[in-house]
Amino acid sequence: MIINETNAAPGSVGCDQVRSxxxxxxxxxxxxxxxxxxxxxxxxxxxxxxxxxxxAQKGIKFSFAxxxxxAGFDISEGKTFSLSxxxxxxxxxFTSDRSNGAAFIAGIFNTLKVAVLAIILSTVLGxxxxxxxLSTNWxxxxxxxxxxxxxxxxxxxxxxxxxxxAVVLHFPPLAAAAKWYGGVIISQQGLYFPALSWSGDGxxxxxxxxxxxxxxxxxxxxxxxxxxxxxxxVAIVALVGVLFASGFLSINYPVASKFQASxxxxxxxxxxxxxxxxxxxxxxxxxxxxxxxxxALPKGQWEAAGSLGLSRRNTINDIVLPQxxxxxxxxxxxxxxxxxxxxxxxxxxxxxxxxxVYGTVxxxxxxxxxxxxxxxxxxxxxxxIISAIVxxxxxxxxxxxxxx
Amino acid sequence: MTLMKALTAGxxxxxxxxxxxxxxxxxxxxxxxxxxxxxxDNTAPGFGYLNTATGAMEGLDVDFCKAVAAAVLGDPSKxxxxxxxxxxxxxxxLTNQVDVVFAHTTIKPARESSIAIDFLPINxxxxxxxxxxxxxxxxxxxxxxxxxxxTTQGSATETVLTGAFKARGWKTSKVLTYENxxxxxxxxxxxxxxxxxxDKSALAAWAGxxxxxxxxxxxxxTLDKSPFGGFVVANDSKWRNALxxxxxxxxxxEESEITQKNIDExxxxxxxxxxxxxxxxxxxxxxFGLSDDFVAQAIKAVGNFGEIYDxxxxxNTKMYLDRKGTPxxxxxQGGAIYSPLWN
Numbered sequence: 168m169i170i171n172e173t174n175a176a177p178g179s180v181g182c183d184q185v186r187s188x189x190x191x192x193x194x195x196x197x198x199x200x201x202x203x204x205x206x207x208x209x210x211x212x213x214x215x216x217x218x219x220x221x222x223a224q225k226g227i228k229f230s231f232a233x234x235x236x237x238a239g240f241d242i243s244e245g246k247t248f249s250l251s252x253x254x255x256x257x258x259x260x261f262t263s264d265r266s267n268g269a270a271f272i273a274g275i276f277n278t279l280k281v282a283v284l285a286i287i288l289s290t291v292l293g294x295x296x297x298x299x300x301l302s303t304n305w306x307x308x309x310x311x312x313x314x315x316x317x318x319x320x321x322x323x324x325x326x327x328x329x330x331x332x333a334v335v336l337h338f339p340p341l342a343a344a345a346k347w348y349g350g351v352i353i354s355q356q357g358l359y360f361p362a363l364s365w366s367g368d369g370x371x372x373x374x375x376x377x378x379x380x381x382x383x384x385x386x387x388x389x390x391x392x393x394x395x396x397x398x399x400x401v402a403i404v405a406l407v408g409v410l411f412a413s414g415f416l417s418i419n420y421p422v423a424s425k426f427q428a429s430x431x432x433x434x435x436x437x438x439x440x441x442x443x444x445x446x447x448x449x450x451x452x453x454x455x456x457x458x459x460x461x462x463a464l465p466k467g468q469w470e471a472a473g474s475l476g477l478s479r480r481n482t483i484n485d486i487v488l489p490q491x492x493x494x495x496x497x498x499x500x501x502x503x504x505x506x507x508x509x510x511x512x513x514x515x516x517x518x519x520x521x522x523x524v525y526g527t528v529x530x531x532x533x534x535x536x537x538x539x540x541x542x543x544x545x546x547x548x549x550x551x552i553i554s555a556i557v558x559x560x561x562x563x564x565x566x567x568x569x570x571x
Numbered sequence: 572m573t574l575m576k577a578l579t580a581g582x583x584x585x586x587x588x589x590x591x592x593x594x595x596x597x598x599x600x601x602x603x604x605x606x607x608x609x610x611x612d613n614t615a616p617g618f619g620y621l622n623t624a625t626g627a628m629e630g631l632d633v634d635f636c637k638a639v640a641a642a643v644l645g646d647p648s649k650x651x652x653x654x655x656x657x658x659x660x661x662x663x664x665l666t667n668q669v670d671v672v673f674a675h676t677t678i679k680p681a682r683e684s685s686i687a688i689d690f691l692p693i694n695x696x697x698x699x700x701x702x703x704x705x706x707x708x709x710x711x712x713x714x715x716x717x718x719x720x721x722t723t724q725g726s727a728t729e730t731v732l733t734g735a736f737k738a739r740g741w742k743t744s745k746v747l748t749y750e751n752x753x754x755x756x757x758x759x760x761x762x763x764x765x766x767x768x769x770d771k772s773a774l775a776a777w778a779g780x781x782x783x784x785x786x787x788x789x790x791x792x793t794l795d796k797s798p799f800g801g802f803v804v805a806n807d808s809k810w811r812n813a814l815x816x817x818x819x820x821x822x823x824x825e826e827s828e829i830t831q832k833n834i835d836e837x838x839x840x841x842x843x844x845x846x847x848x849x850x851x852x853x854x855x856x857x858x859f860g861l862s863d864d865f866v867a868q869a870i871k872a873v874g875n876f877g878e879i880y881d882x883x884x885x886x887n888t889k890m891y892l893d894r895k896g897t898p899x900x901x902x903x904q905g906g907a908i909y910s911p912l913w914n
Contacts, residue, residue: 227687241733241746263733336761355762426718426765436763517749526658530725533685535662
């Protein structure tokens with residue numbers, strides 16, 4: 168409208184008017200932006216000052232020095248960094264003589280352990296459930312539907328308490344626990360599995376054997392020369408057989424003693440319950456995302472696949488899911504971030520995740536405010552890392568799609 | 572607009588945080604409000620426990636809340652019980668959510684040095700104990716090498732256990748922490764925990780209140796001492812002193828044999844010492860910002876310390892803890908319950 172007005176009187180004067188008006192408009196716009204920024208900075212400063220004064224008045228000292236003090240308490244599981252020996256940081260179990268900062272790292276380690284496993288497992292389970300909801304099989308379809316409905320409509324905290332107190336803690340006690348398949352112990356003290364154990368002496372022959380095995384495994388996964396997978400499998404089997412026969416590699420079975428089992432690898436009951444609760448919960452949300460994306464796919468895709476004579480399984484695996492994954496990855500990312508934050512509920516069943524460890528540190532040292540700042544920043548970083556990985560995967564996936 | 576609103580609200584919150592109680596003592600706030608906000612546990616039989624049969628709060632800590640309400644406001648019913656957990660109890664006082672906390676809290680230096688609270692006199696002498704299920708066949712703490720021992724999060728027991736493992740060179744023993752005693756007890760019953768550890772009084776209470784007390788065994792070992800005391804926000808000596816002398820009044824009343832029953836008689840007493848305690852003809856109450864008869868009010872409400880003890884932990888309770896020969900007895904009987912001079 169303004170331009171129309173000035174156009175009514177053409178000439179250099181009108182042009183100048185337009186320019187100066189635009190300039191003023193821009194100036195005003197910038198001034199407002201500056202004013203808002205200045206106001207926000209001032210408010211944050213004022214708030215920070217007020218909080219600092221308030222804390223000082225109550226005699227609360229804000230300092231992170233407590234992080235280097237010895238913790239003095241134990242954490243039931245979790246690993247932390249150690250810089251004590253050598254240049255390379257070692258990764259070892261947390262003990263009470265380590266610092267409070269090391270305790271926080273052990274907490275982050277436990278959070279990550281559950282989050283990473285839950286992301287992998289819930290993606291697999293969620294995709295299966297999502298596809299199951301569209302299955303032509305009545306039983307599978309309805310089972311998937313009711314699992315998803317039930318899980319999505321009850322609070323996660325209650326599901327967690329259920330999995331822990333009603334399921335995991337009702338496993339048999341260690342003494343009575345059955346030993347399945349020669350070594351798996353499922354008890355309320357924990358889930359124990361046999362593990363591979365390396366007892367090689369570092370001699371040339373043992374190192375050569377192991378290197379060869381790794382090369383075969385990598386070859387199997389990457390498959391640089393097409394059609395070599397079978398050869399690789401045969402090589403892996405043969406090499407592992409030789410390793411066992413020579414005694415360099417052995418299976419370490421868990422052995423139950425009076426209170427716990429030793430050897431093998433284990434999963435604590437708290438970790439098992441938290442993992443179960445979060446995987447089942449996230450999987451049902453992921454199932455809905457997958458189902459929605461499949462539903463949104465043009466019907467022509469199914470029909471085209473059908474008219475080409477593809478079976479339903481091939482249609483889903485080769486036509487539907489590749490397209491679905493391209494669409495759902497950002498939504499999955501959201502789900503992964505939510506899931507990671509949900510691990511903080513582990514405190515309800517005594518799982519020593521980051522938030523739980525924070526509680527202990529805050530109570531032993533009294534530095535509650537500093538602790539919560541550390542916890543919040545840690546979760547923020549975790550969320551950013553996850554979303555960065557997901558968007559990287561997303562752009563890669565879309566690039567691959569475009570180049571084909 | 573909403574952003575602006577949020578920002579202004581934030582600033583005001585910040586300012587009020589700074590300006591909160593610049594000079595006023597909690598004592599003045601309580602009197603102005605007319606109600607005492609008292610932080611207690613509600614899952615600790617004998618100390619702070621919601622009696623589901625009567626719907627009333629009961630326990631030693633609860634009685635101290637009532638005594639304070641009676642001393643400050645003249646009416647033991649003018650108290651609002653705010654449930655606090657082992658973890659939330661300090662923040663509850665720091666944020667003025669409660670005026671005082673009586674929640675079986677162990678007095679230890681880190682709590683006064685780095686949390687801005689001040690402790691009140693010790694009102695119960697406890698020790699860290701261990702409880703196992705009788706069927707486990709464990710007879711002493713020494714049998715528990717390699718066991719998983721559970722306790723509550725934020726309690727002093729966490730570090731006590733760690734220290735005990737270290738002293739004995741136990742490498743594989745584990746400490747597992749739960750949010751509250753209820754979950755802890757459930758975990759012991761399920762078998763997840765080989766033993767549970769907390770203050771002996773709490774162990775006795777949980778075993779005593781269970782359907783089958785004989786299923787549990789409290790081991791003879793006492794890992795550490797744990798003296799309990801209430802606490803208030805730091806640097807408020809007016810409030811803290813008033814509460815300290817409520818404690819001492821209750822201790823002295825037992826020593827001077829002033830009870831809930833004979834209080835009216837004693838108010839007529841000619842004994843100048845008794846008159847001083849009860850504030851007959853002028854006492855110390857006014858100078859503390861209370862009424863002169865504050866000790867008399869407290870005794871009328873809940874009785875002297877011995878009566879409070881017997882009501883909650885005495886022979887007629889499920890969790891009977893004998894006073895005799897323990898620090899919980901009066902100093903005249905070899906214990907540690909001792910009041911400074913009232914003169």
